[in-house]
Amino acid sequence: MNTPDSSKKRPMSQIASRCEDMKIDVKRPKLERLDAEPMLLLPPFRQTPGPITVSQTYVRKTNSGALGGRSEGLRAWELTIEEKEVTAPSMENHDVGNSFSPLRRSWSNSFDADEANLAAPKSRRVTVEDVADEGEVVEGGGRYFQQCSDAGWTLREGETEFERYRKYKEGMGEDEWAPFCDEEEWGLAEWLVKSLGQTRTDEFLKLPITQNRMQPSFHNNRSFLKKVDELPHGATWSCKKISVQGNRTDEKGEPLHEDVELWMCNPVECIKDLIGNPLFKDHMVYTPAHWWCDMQKKLPVGATIAPIILATDKTCLSQFRGDKSAYPVYLSIGNIAKEKRRQTSARATVLIGYLPSGKLDCFTPDEHSLASYRLFHHCMSLLLQPLVAAGEDSVEMVCADSLIRRVYLILAAYVADFPEQCLVACCKENRCLKCVVAADERGNPLDSPMREPAVIKGILEKRKTGHHPAEFEEFGLRTVYAPFWANLPHSNIFLAFTPDLLHQLHKGIFKDHLVKWCLDIVGEEEMDARFKAMPDYPGLRHFKKGISMVKQWTGTEHKEMQRVFLGLLAGAVPSQVLVVARAILDFSYYAQLQVHSTESLNGLESALAIFHANKAILQELNVREHFNIPKLHQLSHYVQSILLFGATDGFNSELPERLHINFAKEVYRASNKRDYEEQMALWLQRQEAVFLRGSYLKWLLEWSQSAPTNFTHCDRGYDSDSDSDSEMEGPDAVPVNTLPILPEQQTVHFLAKTPAYPQRSVQHLVTAHGASMFLPALKLFLRNHMPHAIITPGLQDHFDIFRQVVITAPPNPLVSESPRQWRVRAMPEVLPGRGRKPGSPAKFDMALISNGIQLRTLEGMRVGQVCVIFTLPCQFGTYSRALAYIEWFTPLREPDRSSGLHHVSRSTRRLHRNAAVIHVDEIARPCHLIPKMGQAVDHGWTSANVYELASDFYLNTFIDLDTFCMSAID
Numbered sequence: 001m002n003t004p005d006s007s008k009k010r011p012m013s014q015i016a017s018r019c020e021d022m023k024i025d026v027k028r029p030k031l032e033r034l035d036a037e038p039m040l041l042l043p044p045f046r047q048t049p050g051p052i053t054v055s056q057t058y059v060r061k062t063n064s065g066a067l068g069g070r071s072e073g074l075r076a077w078e079l080t081i082e083e084k085e086v087t088a089p090s091m092e093n094h095d096v097g098n099s100f101s102p103l104r105r106s107w108s109n110s111f112d113a114d115e116a117n118l119a120a121p122k123s124r125r126v127t128v129e130d131v132a133d134e135g136e137v138v139e140g141g142g143r144y145f146q147q148c149s150d151a152g153w154t155l156r157e158g159e160t161e162f163e164r165y166r167k168y169k170e171g172m173g174e175d176e177w178a179p180f181c182d183e184e185e186w187g188l189a190e191w192l193v194k195s196l197g198q199t200r201t202d203e204f205l206k207l208p209i210t211q212n213r214m215q216p217s218f219h220n221n222r223s224f225l226k227k228v229d230e231l232p233h234g235a236t237w238s239c240k241k242i243s244v245q246g247n248r249t250d251e252k253g254e255p256l257h258e259d260v261e262l263w264m265c266n267p268v269e270c271i272k273d274l275i276g277n278p279l280f281k282d283h284m285v286y287t288p289a290h291w292w293c294d295m296q297k298k299l300p301v302g303a304t305i306a307p308i309i310l311a312t313d314k315t316c317l318s319q320f321r322g323d324k325s326a327y328p329v330y331l332s333i334g335n336i337a338k339e340k341r342r343q344t345s346a347r348a349t350v351l352i353g354y355l356p357s358g359k360l361d362c363f364t365p366d367e368h369s370l371a372s373y374r375l376f377h378h379c380m381s382l383l384l385q386p387l388v389a390a391g392e393d394s395v396e397m398v399c400a401d402s403l404i405r406r407v408y409l410i411l412a413a414y415v416a417d418f419p420e421q422c423l424v425a426c427c428k429e430n431r432c433l434k435c436v437v438a439a440d441e442r443g444n445p446l447d448s449p450m451r452e453p454a455v456i457k458g459i460l461e462k463r464k465t466g467h468h469p470a471e472f473e474e475f476g477l478r479t480v481y482a483p484f485w486a487n488l489p490h491s492n493i494f495l496a497f498t499p500d501l502l503h504q505l506h507k508g509i510f511k512d513h514l515v516k517w518c519l520d521i522v523g524e525e526e527m528d529a530r531f532k533a534m535p536d537y538p539g540l541r542h543f544k545k546g547i548s549m550v551k552q553w554t555g556t557e558h559k560e561m562q563r564v565f566l567g568l569l570a571g572a573v574p575s576q577v578l579v580v581a582r583a584i585l586d587f588s589y590y591a592q593l594q595v596h597s598t599e600s601l602n603g604l605e606s607a608l609a610i611f612h613a614n615k616a617i618l619q620e621l622n623v624r625e626h627f628n629i630p631k632l633h634q635l636s637h638y639v640q641s642i643l644l645f646g647a648t649d650g651f652n653s654e655l656p657e658r659l660h661i662n663f664a665k666e667v668y669r670a671s672n673k674r675d676y677e678e679q680m681a682l683w684l685q686r687q688e689a690v691f692l693r694g695s696y697l698k699w700l701l702e703w704s705q706s707a708p709t710n711f712t713h714c715d716r717g718y719d720s721d722s723d724s725d726s727e728m729e730g731p732d733a734v735p736v737n738t739l740p741i742l743p744e745q746q747t748v749h750f751l752a753k754t755p756a757y758p759q760r761s762v763q764h765l766v767t768a769h770g771a772s773m774f775l776p777a778l779k780l781f782l783r784n785h786m787p788h789a790i791i792t793p794g795l796q797d798h799f800d801i802f803r804q805v806v807i808t809a810p811p812n813p814l815v816s817e818s819p820r821q822w823r824v825r826a827m828p829e830v831l832p833g834r835g836r837k838p839g840s841p842a843k844f845d846m847a848l849i850s851n852g853i854q855l856r857t858l859e860g861m862r863v864g865q866v867c868v869i870f871t872l873p874c875q876f877g878t879y880s881r882a883l884a885y886i887e888w889f890t891p892l893r894e895p896d897r898s899s900g901l902h903h904v905s906r907s908t909r910r911l912h913r914n915a916a917v918i919h920v921d922e923i924a925r926p927c928h929l930i931p932k933m934g935q936a937v938d939h940g941w942t943s944a945n946v947y948e949l950a951s952d953f954y955l956n957t958f959i960d961l962d963t964f965c966m967s968a969i970d
């Protein structure tokens, strides 16, 4: 009997001979065309049993009742769907068998028998890899973990597809670049497939310069594709042709048809690829978070759940050929940490299908939308069909850690915009798609019962058979009788809808509502003037012309406005409106945190409660008649969603690079039209194959480097004195504190290696930097820090001046995994140079200053304006730390009752500004002050002069999430 260990140390000869066997076994998937089976749809009550895939009938009331006039009649039309399948395209060049080595099934099959013998079953429990703390907050993925020891058991050891493939190639004596000559040729191949269509590729390869100087091992598109087809590919693409029968007829009275295409690959195969991708090994979780724990109880002991995250995006329409377009369906699994899921390059989210997006002209206009809803559900059912069995019975899968687990595939989350969520939920757009709150109650803070899939399914079924259950109207349902989620085991589609911050909060409640209400109260002109007067801050967008003229709003602009909105509003609106605005902003900021605690969830809940308690003011001011706003109601489901699935940012993931479907048009032109589907599926598969090879090579590199080697430190530094505002990084910068540095754990301050303005006079500092108290402040500093210095500074001294200090601090896990990095600038005005060189206004940033830096709270922080960053000339003695001349503001007072913002003003001493020289490393981070603008802002204030002209300010705690946390979370 073999032990699992012996499987790892199989002799090379054995591998080679097994590979030989395998070659014989390899059968490429054969292309099969299924003849279209015409399908009949029957009117209600006359359904016949039989192999009918879809049978949707439709009876509904015309909406004449509400409008009055027309009589209430029954109308019926049928969504007749005729399906034809084009499956797994075969590789066109059948003569490359001796080097073709699919990663997929043919491999698994040839090994399976052996595997069972080699690896003795082993019940091993795996615990959550990244659970660190005892508390309920865990950084890994921002999930709540209740460790379930009854989950994620392993059955035995296995090998990931990458490992198998590596061994196979070794056995074959092939290098990693084969079938391409070397790394460079592989790079060319990758580029050709991802960036050029087939015609262009052919043209490119036939260019004399390509043939004569590059001399690739392929000389035209055909021989190139032959090589590409030798690469193992991922899940197989196939196409289903669907013929939809409409309710319109042609001149002969025959019903009109429209043909649409559904492109798909098997989601179970895609999940196998994801869960078994060794590149995700360190980012995987097999034991449950909150949602999984509830689910786990319904499954056998030791089961592993792959919580499926689906996303559809109708706005991403792709052109297939002249008259056909489609929209993509994406899939990921919650086992992969959200940081990985978010990286589009990691391809932790994959494309599993293209849904048809036909015009459906065969339907009368009033039936268009319903027909498209039904078609959507029908196509999704077909696409997700393999998940029914995989959720019920589970599938054994080799996971990224090479261990085999019994995995249940369960739809957990669905990411889409609101209209598309309604489409999925089969519910009208004036309803909540999670709970059954009445249409006119959505403005109130209620706790309505959640929608239950089984109940909704039951109502739809009743309706289908001609009944009129009262709940159908009450719940605002649509007559989609066969929702795709109805048969997916264990899934609850209504819980699966995740918060959509962009549409619900940033664009919805903030921009479309709050900003509009405030504009009504304040007036456009005043609002614009307030935006214009906003002081500068590194990276902050300045709305130079105000906001009323902005035509195109994007998510970025909404967020930029939120950074300054509250402070800007203070004084211009009644204090209760300010409370409402603050509640919305608080909610928005809490909702954006990456990790939640009881405190932050309480923060979310109380922000919403404060909003509801104060919103009546808007009715009193006649800016709002009611609060029956769907997006507002959605906010009441955020806490539930975060508790189930973790922080909202896990579901706002950027969608991955799409396959270059637009090349399909070219495929169509080049094909003899009949073989179009086959060609197209092949095209998709080739692109997947190239992506897969890219991942494999990346893994191989990591794998080969995982052997211990000498660790090399990479140098990091900042050319903080670079001319450009935005440039942060550069080769030659030195940290100003000389302690040994571990940038990941400490706050570090960087100055440029050489000063931007060497040897500037004191007079210059007074005039260009406004440092009027420079000499007295420096004298005081020297008295305190260098009591033995003989020389006192005077007008004759010169100083090396730096433009800015760059500060890096360890990550704030509530906000991001990346280290924090800021700039604090002390730059005098630059006059326009000769020629076209533009000038720039002076920038003396505000900063939080503390001599014992902790960046968790505002405690011990005081605001100062940084005017000069300099080093001490050697005549005063050696002093290793860089210095800054700052002007103090008053200590932070108790926050304002309505806005919650701290009030500060310039600090003075004997009629002069209260200035000091401090160590640069006492600057904790930059901060932003917003002047108190009063009811009407002074029109003379601009972004450049307002720090000088205004006297009272608010410390802007909304400038970024990090500052928000300092002020809101202890």
Ligand SMILES: [Zn+2]
Residues within 6 Å of the ligand: 432, 433, 434, 435, 436, 437, 448, 633, 637
């Ligand atoms: Zn609801």
